[in-house]
Amino acid sequence: MGADRFSTAARLKAIGQEAQARVYRAATRRPAPRRSKLTGRAALLALVLCALIVALAYPMRQYIAQRSDIADQRKEAQQAKQRVEQLREEKARWQDNEYVKTQARKRLHFMLPGETGYTVVSPTPSAAPDGDTAGRRSSDEAAAHRPWYDNFWDSVDHADAAGSPRR
Numbered sequence: 001m002g003a004d005r006f007s008t009a010a011r012l013k014a015i016g017q018e019a020q021a022r023v024y025r026a027a028t029r030r031p032a033p034r035r036s037k038l039t040g041r042a043a044l045l046a047l048v049l050c051a052l053i054v055a056l057a058y059p060m061r062q063y064i065a066q067r068s069d070i071a072d073q074r075k076e077a078q079q080a081k082q083r084v085e086q087l088r089e090e091k092a093r094w095q096d097n098e099y100v101k102t103q104a105r106k107r108l109h110f111m112l113p114g115e116t117g118y119t120v121v122s123p124t125p126s127a128a129p130d131g132d133t134a135g136r137r138s139s140d141e142a143a144a145h146r147p148w149y150d151n152f153w154d155s156v157d158h159a160d161a162a163g164s165p166r167r
Contacts, residue, residue, distance in 0.1 A: 109147040119147065 093099045104110040111117045122142060143151050 109149075119150075121146075 105112075109117065109119075124139065124142065143154075
């Protein structure tokens with residue numbers, strides 16, 4: 001047994017001591033730093049996604065703005081069609097002689113032959129002192145309700161009488 005330097009018991013004892021030393025070293029050693037969950041591939045993927053979002057943001061904004069413009073243009077076209085239809089109806093009304101006669105009597109105070117026209121003149125308001133626009137406003141309102149030819153002749157009279165105060 002001399003050839004065997006170590007007996008089996010001695011070998012087992014040495015293996016146990018080595019194992020014990022390894023366990024001790026592992027226990028006293030700091031824990032290995034944890035690897036972050038963000039790997040290189042994940043970081044690259046996030047970078048690509050951010051680049052895509054930035055690259056597509058402006059075209060999407062333009063697309064949405066153009067869709068809004070198209071909707072506005074369609075709305076304006078619809079309003080224009082409605083206005084054209086109203087004007088066609090009004091044109092058709094003006095083709096009717098009775099409507100024209102009614103409008104001439106109403107707006108221009110025309111009379112048919114044999115009719116007697118009466119114009120009721122309301123008393124004119126007194127001249128308003130400077131700075132008071134109520135008198136001028138009421139005379140303007142009164143002028144708005146008189147026939148056009150009365151207003152025309154009044155303006156001719158006022159232009160002829162230089163320096164006279166306005167009614």
